[in-house]
Amino acid sequence: MKKTKHLGKAFILAAFVGLLIAADHIDAPDVASSYSDITDYYAFQGEDTNNIVFVANVKGLMSPSETASASFDENVLIEFNIDTDGDYIEDLVIQATPRDGQMYFFGPYQPATTGLNSTINTGAPTATATITPYGKEPLITTSNGMMFFAGPRDDPFFMDFARYGEIISGKASGFNNPGSDTFAGTNVLSIVVEVPKNKIGSTGTINTWVESKTKS
Template sequence: MKNLKNYVLVGAFVVATLFVIAADHIDAPAVTGTRSDITDLYAFQAENPENLVFVANVQGLLSPKSTNSAHFDQDVLIEFNIDTDGDAIEDLVIQAAPRGNRMFFRGPIVPDQTGTVTTYNPANGTDVNSVIITKYGDEAIIENADGMSFFAGPRDDPFFFDFAQYTAILAGDATSFREEGVDTFAGTNVLSVVVEVPKDMLGDSDGDINVWVETKRKQ
C-alpha cells in the first residue's frame, strides 16, 4: 500500500477534438511561475499515420540560464486525459511521474477514478515505462517500448504569440494583429513531456476524441 499515492488537481488545460494546438502562458495567476504551470497542450497525428502524439509543456518562460537548473517537480503528476465517447469524462489516461532523473509513464489505462483526484500506483501491473529526462543542451533521449515512444526534458517554446499586440487589442489601442508579429516567447524554453501512441491503443471511437491535460500535486 505504500506505493499508492493520491494526487489532487492544481492545473488543467482543456481542448476538444483531435489535432489541436493550444497554449496558456502568463494568464494563469494561481499557478504561474510554479512547476505545475501548464503552458501548452498539443495533440496531432504522428509521422506514422497510425499513431497519435500528445505533448504537455510546463514551466514556461524559462531563460537559457534558468533552464539549466530547471527540473520537473517530483510531487507533480502530469496526466493526459482522453475521452473517446464524447461525454467529457476521461475514458483513458496517460500518466507521467518524475522520479529522480527519469520520467515514468503509465497508460493508456482506464483510470482508477475520474475527476480532480488521481490515485497513482506505480506497482500496479505492467503499464509502466520510463525514459531518462534529457538534460538541457543534450541530444534528445527517446525511449521506445510497447509500440509507444517517450520523451521528457527541456525544449524551445514552440508557441508563437505576440502578447504585446494582444494586450493592445484588449485595451482598444489596436484592432488586429500585426502582419509580422513579435514572438513574445522567443528565446524561452519549457519542460516537455511527449508520448506517441498507436491509435488502436485508444480503444473504440468514432474518429473524434477530446483531450485535456492536468497537473496534480501529491497529497
C-alpha cells in the first residue's frame, strides 16, 4: 500500500530526555478538520525511563457529539519517523493504519523508501490495537515490550487564542494566568506508541517527526 501525499510537518526532538510539543490545530484548507490533519505531536520519556513515548493527534476541535461518531480514515497512514544518525532522514519508522475498528502498527523498522513516499511492510503487524470507543476506558495493547493505543481523547493542548490575538494586536502585553483554554471541551483522535529506547538506537539523541499520508 503506497502513500504519496505528504500532509504532516517535521519537528525535532533533541534528546531522549527532552520533551517536544507542537500544535497546529488550524491548518491549510486541504487538510483542515480532516482525519489527516495532525493537530499535535508529542515525544517524551515514558514513566518507565527506559522507554520513549510518541503521540500523534489528528482531527482536532471535535465536540463530544462529533467525537461519538468519529473514526480514523482507512485511507490515511500515520507515520512516526526516527532519525538516529543526525542526517534528518528517517532511519526507522513506526506506522499506524486503521481497518475495521482496529489500528495496525508496524515497526520500528527500516523503511523501504524515505521522504514523501511510504510503503507498509507486507508481513504481520507488530501489534493490533482495538480502537477505543468514545467515553470508554482506554484499550492498550502490549507486544514485544511496546504499548499501543488508538482512540479519542480530550485535547491536551492549552492555548488562549483570544488573549493571543490581543497580544499580537498590541492590546495586551502578556497572557493571563491561568487564562482561558480555547480547546476546553474539544477532543482529538490519538495514536500512542511507547517503545523501549533500545529498539530505536543507543546514541542517546534522535530527531523525530510525524507525517500523515494518503493512499495513492
